[in-house]
Amino acid sequence: MATTALPGRGYLEDDTPTVWSWVKAWLLTVDHKRIAILYLLSINFFFLLGGLAATVVRIELVTPQGDLLSSDLYNRAFTLHGIIMVFFFLIPVIPAVLGNFLVPLMIGARDLAFPRLNLLSWYLYMAGGIFALSAAVFGGVDTGWTFYTPFSSTYANSNVILTIAGAFIMGFSSIATGLNFIVTIHTMRAPGMTWFRLPLFIWASYATSLIIVLATPVVGITLLLLAIERLWGVGIFDPALGGDPVLFQHLFWFYSHPAVYIMILPGFGVISELIATFSRRRIFGYEFIAFSSMAIALLGFLVWGHHMFVSSQSVYAGLVFSFITMLVAIPSAIKVFNWTATLYKGSISYRTPMLYALGFIGLFVIGGLTGIFLGVVAIDIHVTDTYFVVAHFHYVMVGGTIMAYLGGLHFWWPKMTGRMYNEVWGGISALVIFVGFNMTFFPQFVLGYLGMPRRYHVYPQEFQVLHVLSSSGATVLAIGFIVPIIYLMFSLWKGKPAGNNPWEATGLEWQVSSPPPTHNFTRIPVVTSEAYAFPPEAAERDAASWRPGSPL
Amino acid sequence: MATTTQTTSAHHGDHGHAAHGPELQHHFETPAQQKEAATLGMWAFLVTEVMLFGGIFLAYAVYRWAFPDVWAEAAHHLNTPLGTVNTVVLLVSSLTVALAVNAAEHGRRTRLLQLLGVTLVLGVAFLGIKAFEYSEKFAHCAGYKTPIAWATGGELLGEQECLVPGRAFAFPAEHGAATEEHASTNKTPHQLFYLLYFIATGLHAVHMLIGLTIVSILTFLAWRGFFTPTYFTPVEIGGLYWHLIDVVWVFLFPLFYLVH
Numbered sequence: 001m002a003t004t005a006l007p008g009r010g011y012l013e014d015d016t017p018t019v020w021s022w023v024k025a026w027l028l029t030v031d032h033k034r035i036a037i038l039y040l041l042s043i044n045f046f047f048l049l050g051g052l053a054a055t056v057v058r059i060e061l062v063t064p065q066g067d068l069l070s071s072d073l074y075n076r077a078f079t080l081h082g083i084i085m086v087f088f089f090l091i092p093v094i095p096a097v098l099g100n101f102l103v104p105l106m107i108g109a110r111d112l113a114f115p116r117l118n119l120l121s122w123y124l125y126m127a128g129g130i131f132a133l134s135a136a137v138f139g140g141v142d143t144g145w146t147f148y149t150p151f152s153s154t155y156a157n158s159n160v161i162l163t164i165a166g167a168f169i170m171g172f173s174s175i176a177t178g179l180n181f182i183v184t185i186h187t188m189r190a191p192g193m194t195w196f197r198l199p200l201f202i203w204a205s206y207a208t209s210l211i212i213v214l215a216t217p218v219v220g221i222t223l224l225l226l227a228i229e230r231l232w233g234v235g236i237f238d239p240a241l242g243g244d245p246v247l248f249q250h251l252f253w254f255y256s257h258p259a260v261y262i263m264i265l266p267g268f269g270v271i272s273e274l275i276a277t278f279s280r281r282r283i284f285g286y287e288f289i290a291f292s293s294m295a296i297a298l299l300g301f302l303v304w305g306h307h308m309f310v311s312s313q314s315v316y317a318g319l320v321f322s323f324i325t326m327l328v329a330i331p332s333a334i335k336v337f338n339w340t341a342t343l344y345k346g347s348i349s350y351r352t353p354m355l356y357a358l359g360f361i362g363l364f365v366i367g368g369l370t371g372i373f374l375g376v377v378a379i380d381i382h383v384t385d386t387y388f389v390v391a392h393f394h395y396v397m398v399g400g401t402i403m404a405y406l407g408g409l410h411f412w413w414p415k416m417t418g419r420m421y422n423e424v425w426g427g428i429s430a431l432v433i434f435v436g437f438n439m440t441f442f443p444q445f446v447l448g449y450l451g452m453p454r455r456y457h458v459y460p461q462e463f464q465v466l467h468v469l470s471s472s473g474a475t476v477l478a479i480g481f482i483v484p485i486i487y488l489m490f491s492l493w494k495g496k497p498a499g500n501n502p503w504e505a506t507g508l509e510w511q512v513s514s515p516p517p518t519h520n521f522t523r524i525p526v527v528t529s530e531a532y533a534f535p536p537e538a539a540e541r542d543a544a545s546w547r548p549g550s551p552l
Numbered sequence: 553m554a555t556t557t558q559t560t561s562a563h564h565g566d567h568g569h570a571a572h573g574p575e576l577q578h579h580f581e582t583p584a585q586q587k588e589a590a591t592l593g594m595w596a597f598l599v600t601e602v603m604l605f606g607g608i609f610l611a612y613a614v615y616r617w618a619f620p621d622v623w624a625e626a627a628h629h630l631n632t633p634l635g636t637v638n639t640v641v642l643l644v645s646s647l648t649v650a651l652a653v654n655a656a657e658h659g660r661r662t663r664l665l666q667l668l669g670v671t672l673v674l675g676v677a678f679l680g681i682k683a684f685e686y687s688e689k690f691a692h693c694a695g696y697k698t699p700i701a702w703a704t705g706g707e708l709l710g711e712q713e714c715l716v717p718g719r720a721f722a723f724p725a726e727h728g729a730a731t732e733e734h735a736s737t738n739k740t741p742h743q744l745f746y747l748l749y750f751i752a753t754g755l756h757a758v759h760m761l762i763g764l765t766i767v768s769i770l771t772f773l774a775w776r777g778f779f780t781p782t783y784f785t786p787v788e789i790g791g792l793y794w795h796l797i798d799v800v801w802v803f804l805f806p807l808f809y810l811v812h
Contacts, residue, residue, distance in 0.1 A: 104579075109579065110579035111579035112579075113579075113593060114589075114593060115579065175600055179593060179596045179597060179600070180593075182596050183593045184589075186588075186589075186592055187585055187588045187589040187592060188579075188580075188589065213596055213599055213603075214599065214600075214603055215603070216600070216603075217600045217601070217603035217604035217606075217607075218603050218604070220604055220607075221605075221606075221607030221608060222607055224751075225607070225608075225751070228747075228751065232717065232718055233718065233719065234717040234718060234743065234747050236611065236744065236747055236748075241741075241743060241744075242615075242740060242741030242743065242744050243615075243744060244614065244615075244618070247610075247611060247614055250610075251607055251610065251611075519578070519579075524581065
């Protein structure tokens with residue numbers, strides 16, 4: 001390493017003489033913080049693309065007739081939305097952006113265990129993204145994000161191979177990140193940073209990484225088998241040639257159900273950090289929150305069959321899967337109850353990250369409880385492939401993962417950039433997102449229960465009111481997503497300098513300068529206390545010194 | 553509670569790497585920590601490999617359960633003697649890799665080079681035999697008895713047989729499966745057996761190629777005297793990868809060749 005910056009210098013500072021060397025210093029960096037910034041820019045770009053596809057879908061659904069898109073084009077629009085959002089946004093977003101930035105800082109390490117593998121994971125992500133985007137440019141893909149056979153094998157005339165190549169490559173990017181986190185958390189904790197002193201975000205990232213490492217290879221081989229079937233016309237999933245299309249669903253959901261926990265678990269980790277910091281209290285039931293992440297990771301592997309209640313699965317298998325699905329509610333509820341117990345008698349301040357955290361709890365409760373509805377075989381059969389399912393998973397993924405991501409991004413923005421964002425605009429956009437989100441997706445529960453099927457671009461007249469409500473909510477939601485982009489960018493030039501610890505939070509990442517130095521810690525810290533060691537009287541002291549308008 | 557801490561400033565102040573060898577990367581505190589990270593990383597990676605092959609094993613289990621007779625019949629048409637030879641070749645290569653790690657640990661450079669060399673030869677031999685088995689199947693599809701006959705235009709195959717999955721697939725009828733026709737076509741589950749055979753052994757062969765690349769690099773590094781008794785982690789984790797490839801084959805061999 002001949003050209004490293006001075007170890008004590010902020011990671012964003014450059015002394016590169018030419019533009020080319022500046023580009024090299026970013027694109028060939030092995031610094032986990034710079035890689036997190038690369039991920040931040042590219043993942044948000046994909047989020048906007050996926051949002052664009054959703055916009056097209058919502059505009060089409062304003063009227064009952066198919067007047068904007070043909071049915072075929074509509075299939076391609078929602079497939080593009082699903083594939084980009086699931087594979088290129090929701091799965092990587094929190095681990096790759098916040099996790100990459102924070103895991104070494106939070107445990108007192110100078111970098112992830114394998115920095116070059118970390119950089120490779122970003123290139124794999126970009127390569128996968130280019131494959132998926134080129135599939136869209138060359139006419140798109142119409143199978144839905146699930147690639148069910150025979151839609152994707154016998155009956156598709158769209159760019160299935162290009163798209164699954166993108167998802168396949170992106171899978172290796174996930175694996176690289178997950179593997180890096182597991183090894184880093186096991187081997188690189190600072191002296192005194194025992195397992196039960198780890199911030200809960202680390203526990204959540206660890207559980208997520210276990211799922212990534214165990215589940216992603218399975219979807220890899222599944223997509224490979226699908227590609228082989230499509231390229232050579234050999235029928236591993238084709239009943240005409242002796243194969244079994246349901247086998248594809250089993251293999252696919254063996255990954256893709258745990259994958260929804262890849263999306264939400266890191267979100268839980270972020271929320272634990274936010275709730276503790278903005279209540280100024282030691283988190284309630286630390287061990288329970290930590291182990292509930294592990295329990296969700298474990299149970300997540302045993303419930304894939306609940307996606308297949310109507311796919312010729314045996315009734316008894318359905319019952320068992322239904323029962324285990326209910327069990328997932330226990331660790332999830334443990335988290336929610338522990339967060340609310342942490343809030344109790346806390347010194348709560350409604351800063352932007354906290355608004356997102358509280359929004360998360362409310363939306364996740366709705367998303368989680370409707371998940372229990374869907375886990376009951378009888379109800380699930382009634383609402384299978386309706387907007388009820390669509391509303392449910394958007395409550396968990398948008399209301400859960402995106403709220404947590406935005407909350408975490410605002411919380412750590414001062415650490416990442418050294419600047420404060422505008423708190424007023426932050427609060428407004430958090431509320432706009434909350435309102436817009438509920439306006440968009442709550443009507444979809446009703447639509448689905450009344451029988452509106454998903455993935456249809458025409459619908460009976462009587463559903464129009466609810467669809468228009470949903471589409472107008474999507475407009476509000478879009479505004480809520482665009483405003484933060486503006487004020488966060490603005491803060492890079494005009495934001496107040498943040499100082500090392502603007503939130504008076506605990507945690508090692510707040511002890512270094514903002515932005516952190518390239519090597520994180522000039523002296524590796526020695527940890528002598530638990531996470532969230534707010535002094536017991538912190539809440540009382542805050543209450544005593546409270547004045548109208550004082551934020552903390 | 554706390555133990556010693558090391559400051560980066562001292563670390564970078566004298567950059568002669570006096571306190572530790574040049575192989576210690578800057579973000580690690582001690583060589584032991586670096587080695588632990590590398591080893592754990594490789595084990596975690598091996599887990600992903602197991603899950604990758606796991607998908608194929610699941611497909612195998614499902615279809616064997618669905619078509620037990622077809623499976624027993626189809627397995628007769630694989631070249632079991634060559635498969636057995638290959639198993640022995642691969643197991644011996646695992647032994648040489650294990651001995652190579654031992655040689656590296658004791659700093660015996662010549663022995664390390666010899667053992668890695670033997671491993672390379674065995675690995676290439678395995679792939680050669682595998683390639684012959686594959687080409688036998690393709691030669692049958694082309695209508696010749698052996699790959700050599702195919703290349704030289706020699707002896708033709710008497711009956712119609714094509715065990716390569718695809719439109720031309722034809723399973724010979726003498727074992728009584730599809731008696732109404734001359735041969736079973738790709739409409740029968742026989743094809744699934746060979747499809748899984750080609751996918752599983754093909755994926756295994758790809759891993760062999762990666763393994764051979766790794767062993768080649770290790771041989772080059774050993775030749776340059778890169779490894780010392782205190783630093784031979786690459787040999788160790790490269791060896792772990794090689795053993796995994798062997799273990800996968802140990803499962804593939806009985807599942808495809810020995811099911812009767």
